[in-house]
Amino acid sequence: MGRRARRGLDYTPLFRFLLGKVGEDWDGVRDEAAARLDSPDPIHWLVARQPHERSDYVRIGEASYYSGLYVDDENRLRAVAPELGADDLEPSCPCCTHTFNGVRFGRKYREPER
Ligand SMILES: [Zn+2]
Numbered sequence: 001m002g003r004r005a006r007r008g009l010d011y012t013p014l015f016r017f018l019l020g021k022v023g024e025d026w027d028g029v030r031d032e033a034a035a036r037l038d039s040p041d042p043i044h045w046l047v048a049r050q051p052h053e054r055s056d057y058v059r060i061g062e063a064s065y066y067s068g069l070y071v072d073d074e075n076r077l078r079a080v081a082p083e084l085g086a087d088d089l090e091p092s093c094p095c096c097t098h099t100f101n102g103v104r105f106g107r108k109y110r111e112p113e114r
Pocket of ligand 1: 095
């Protein structure tokens with residue numbers, strides 16, 4: 001059961017915590033985050049373990065997007081695309097409220113061009 005059952009948990013507080021720690025030393029951030037979790041896996045939904053895993057943003061569930069994070073050479077937590085904001089992304093459907101780091105997207109859904 002374990003893994004599947006946990007998938008329904010709301011990790012919003014974890015993601016907000018991580019976003020608030022950008023620029024700080026990763027060891028302390030990771031330990032503090034992991035202490036609140038059964039498994040460290042959700043940390044790495046946002047924080048890339050390897051350079052090829054880095055992405056500008058990560059989608060969690062249907063319509064919640066967060067900054068992609070990584071750990072730099074000085075062991076500090078960083079955003080992959082720090083300039084990216086809620087006005088830069090396109091909603092993927094008209095029915096959901098899309099958010100980026102908890103902020104509503106500025107753009108409206110547009111029908112795909114045919
Ligand atoms: Zn929708």
